[in-house]
Amino acid sequence: MHELSIAMAVIGQVEEAARTAGATAVHTVHLQVGELAGVVPDALEFGFGLACAGTVLEGARLVTETVPGRARCRPCADEWAVGMPPDLCCPLCGTAADELLSGRELQITGVRFADGTAGGPVLEPTGGER
Amino acid sequence: MCRVVDLQQAVLAGNDLRARQLRADLAARGTTVVNLLSSPGSGKTALLEQELALARERGTRIAALTADLATENDAIRLARSGAPVKQVLTDGLCHLEAGMLARHLDGWLPDATELLFVENVGNLVCPASYDLGETLRVVLASVTEGEDKPLKYPTAFGLANLVVVTKMDLAGPAAFDEAAFRSHVAQVNPGVEVLLTSVRGGLGAGELLARATAAAAGGPVHTPVMSRTGTAQGHLHGHGHVHDHEHPYGHGAHLDGCDGADHPHGHGQSAADRLAAVTAES
Numbered sequence: 293m294h295e296l297s298i299a300m301a302v303i304g305q306v307e308e309a310a311r312t313a314g315a316t317a318v319h320t321v322h323l324q325v326g327e328l329a330g331v332v333p334d335a336l337e338f339g340f341g342l343a344c345a346g347t348v349l350e351g352a353r354l355v356t357e358t359v360p361g362r363a364r365c366r367p368c369a370d371e372w373a374v375g376m377p378p379d380l381c382c383p384l385c386g387t388a389a390d391e392l393l394s395g396r397e398l399q400i401t402g403v404r405f406a407d408g409t410a411g412g413p414v415l416e417p418t419g420g421e422r
Numbered sequence: 423m424c425r426v427v428d429l430q431q432a433v434l435a436g437n438d439l440r441a442r443q444l445r446a447d448l449a450a451r452g453t454t455v456v457n458l459l460s461s462p463g464s465g466k467t468a469l470l471e472q473e474l475a476l477a478r479e480r481g482t483r484i485a486a487l488t489a490d491l492a493t494e495n496d497a498i499r500l501a502r503s504g505a506p507v508k509q510v511l512t513d514g515l516c517h518l519e520a521g522m523l524a525r526h527l528d529g530w531l532p533d534a535t536e537l538l539f540v541e542n543v544g545n546l547v548c549p550a551s552y553d554l555g556e557t558l559r560v561v562l563a564s565v566t567e568g569e570d571k572p573l574k575y576p577t578a579f580g581l582a583n584l585v586v587v588t589k590m591d592l593a594g595p596a597a598f599d600e601a602a603f604r605s606h607v608a609q610v611n612p613g614v615e616v617l618l619t620s621v622r623g624g625l626g627a628g629e630l631l632a633r634a635t636a637a638a639a640g641g642p643v644h645t646p647v648m649s650r651t652g653t654a655q656g657h658l659h660g661h662g663h664v665h666d667h668e669h670p671y672g673h674g675a676h677l678d679g680c681d682g683a684d685h686p687h688g689h690g691q692s693a694a695d696r697l698a699a700v701t702a703e704s
Contacts, residue, residue: 294516294517294547294548294551294552297515297517297519297548298433298434298551301433301434301436301437302433304436305429305431305433305435305436306429309427309429309431313425313427315425319424323433328576328577328580328648329551329577330547330548330550330551330577330578331551363647376576377572377573377574377576377609377610378576378580378609378610378648379609379610380580380609380610380611380612380647380648381608381609381612381680382680386680386681387612387679387680388612388613388647388679388680389612389647389650390647390650391647391650391651392647392648392649392650392651393651396648396651398432398433398434398551399430399431399432399433400429400430400431400432400433401428401429401430402426402427402428402429403426403427403429404424404425404426404427405424405425405426405427406424
């Protein structure tokens, strides 16, 4: 259950961004999760909800977008969806893929700050590394 | 007021940065890290105990750090080799992170250590995501775990620089299908070497040590397809194989391995990391 650690890493980075932006509340955090990232989005959302308590992210929504794995074979100029479990050998020539084009993302792609909204609690960001 | 910030940041950028720093710091001290990952009970400790003893006989300066949720049993076993050993208790945490490892090495790792084996928490899911500054990531599976283990845990096996099969003395009773296992490994990590071992039967004794020594000497280390993510996605966090030495094979030396045959090869680019915040709008 390392999703809690991942959630805390997300929170740490968003707290930092909130400090930089002078924001006092966070509405939404957008996250890309590759299907080969080894992270379960449901578990991550659960951990996120718990770990946001008492931070500037309290009450924030985590929106995850799953990114399918795609690989490329350069000689064949071929790209394919690797599937799950992944097949990293080229379906045309059978050799190893040159690279994984996508599928290992664990990436914050956007944050929506909601500071100053009526009725919302104004919380100070917690200091220090989490 | 409502602002949307286009924040592009790899979630594990902090760990990756600390891992790169640790890799560089240890390289400056002449130390190479080997990270061992497997399920609980697959035989990491028995194999490591054997390899530590062989290293001591051969005069290799070696140390081991072993992580568990609880008990110091593994450290007691490993210390029988005479090598410096440290037990890390994670208090329930399912994996090691680079910063944790750095803190545990501080003030403990003996000077002039050539090889440091890190026995990660027994778990094939969580430790896979965390680069510990290792040069060689080894994933182990015992013959009793089933040939499809690499397909069930593709991220762990897919990011291995070396795969080790343990308890080969039980291959017969367990009806272990070696060809099927190799084929499954090749599907998720084409070209990675699969090493067969049995501590009880003496099969492959010293082979893990030999691979670690070769990697420490700057020899070629297999680069998994799953970690070759640099060119298309500069923003992707990867398991950063940043080596401080030259490798004879470039990344372009893409070789086969999809048939499950062993072809030690390749070198990787470092996976790139994060970009900064970009825009803000009111």
